[in-house]
Amino acid sequence: MSCNGKVVMDGNGVIKNHKCRDSDGLKNGFDENSLIDKYTFETLTETSDYLKKLVSIEPKVGIICGSGLGTLADALDDKIAIPYEDIPNFPKSTVKGHAGALVFGYLSGVPVVCMKGRFHYYEGYPLWKCAMPVRVMKLLGVTHLITTNAAGGLNSNYRVGDIMLVKDHINLIGLSGNNPLQGPNDERFGPRFPPMAKAYDKKLLEQAKEFAKELGLAKNIHEGVYTCVGGPNFETVAELRMLNILGADAVGMSTVHEVITARHCDLTVLAFSLITNECKADYNSMDLANLEEILDVGKMRQTVLQKFVQKIVKYISTSEDLQQ
Numbered sequence: 237m238s239c240n241g242k243v244v245m246d247g248n249g250v251i252k253n254h255k256c257r258d259s260d261g262l263k264n265g266f267d268e269n270s271l272i273d274k275y276t277f278e279t280l281t282e283t284s285d286y287l288k289k290l291v292s293i294e295p296k297v298g299i300i301c302g303s304g305l306g307t308l309a310d311a312l313d314d315k316i317a318i319p320y321e322d323i324p325n326f327p328k329s330t331v332k333g334h335a336g337a338l339v340f341g342y343l344s345g346v347p348v349v350c351m352k353g354r355f356h357y358y359e360g361y362p363l364w365k366c367a368m369p370v371r372v373m374k375l376l377g378v379t380h381l382i383t384t385n386a387a388g389g390l391n392s393n394y395r396v397g398d399i400m401l402v403k404d405h406i407n408l409i410g411l412s413g414n415n416p417l418q419g420p421n422d423e424r425f426g427p428r429f430p431p432m433a434k435a436y437d438k439k440l441l442e443q444a445k446e447f448a449k450e451l452g453l454a455k456n457i458h459e460g461v462y463t464c465v466g467g468p469n470f471e472t473v474a475e476l477r478m479l480n481i482l483g484a485d486a487v488g489m490s491t492v493h494e495v496i497t498a499r500h501c502d503l504t505v506l507a508f509s510l511i512t513n514e515c516k517a518d519y520n521s522m523d524l525a526n527l528e529e530i531l532d533v534g535k536m537r538q539t540v541l542q543k544f545v546q547k548i549v550k551y552i553s554t555s556e557d558l559q560q
């Protein structure tokens with residue numbers, strides 16, 4: 237395997253010629269989907285070392301762009317985008333609305349790395365693999381994670397285009413016995429039994445709420461509980477009723493396993509959902525969630541959300557009590 241060579245970028249900063257894979261896709265005989273054979277500290281260090289050699293930017297904040305929110309990465313200055321398929325050990329994005337590149341650059345002058353496209357359980361990847369880029373971010377030096385998603389609004393006060401700052405989550409997949417931290421634990425990442433009661437940084441959340449107000453979103457900003465279902469199908473009416481009873485305010489198909497992995501390795505986390513559809517727990521409702529509408533809502537909110545994330549990143553870089 238060769239990770240050297242001259243790097244050629246196109247006009248958008250996408251690296252064109254840098255392949256770093258064995259002919260067998262770096263599997264080297266191990267079962268990528270097994271919980272016991274999940275990527276080790278050393279495997280992920282290989283990935284982060286590869287990226288460090290390729291890119292001189294040392295990111296402090298990691299950003300995960302949800303469905304239709306990839307334009308958050310377009311706002312970066314001096315960006316360098318590396319397609320996932322060229323990064324050793326990285327899965328590939330298979331979903332529309334998730335471009336599939338790791339984008340390094342500066343936001344408000346702060347070095348950041350963005351996942352332009354994430355990995356979902358319904359794509360066929362185990363949860364630990366969906367969340368592996370979070371550990372790579374940690375190894376790159378990231379201290380704060382901003383993770384975003386498109387979600388259905390369960391709370392009857394939420395409208396399409398609203399933003400829900402995640403104050404807590406219900407790990408439905410985890411409660412039923414599937415968790416990204418399953419399998420051998422490596423203490424170099426974090427403890428075997430990490431607490432999750434304060435997963436979402438309260439101060440960052442409060443500040444984000446203020447920024448949303450400054451951007452004219454006072455009526456559109458909420459804080460609530462996110463829950464992640466496996467997908468890819470949207471929920472039945474009976475399932476929506478159950479989620480309402482459980483106390484979830486928004487439902488999506490991601491984020492929770494990323495947050496668990498991030499907190500395990502001690503990253504400070506802010507997460508928000510863009511409410512892309514209203515979940516009507518009513519058999520007579522004609523509103524059926526669909527991907528096209530979800531992506532359209534992302535487009536509708538792209539400019540203001542870029543400003544929102546810029547403000548948050550700047551705050552993270554300047555706020556002393558948030559420094560780790």
Ligand SMILES: O=P(O)(O)O[C@@H]1C[C@H](O)[C@@H](CO)O1
Pocket residue numbers: 301302303304331354356384385386387467488489490491526527530
């Ligand atoms: O990556 P996110 O959580 O934003 O994606 C949501 C869930 C599904 O992938 C998709 C459904 O339309 O949007």
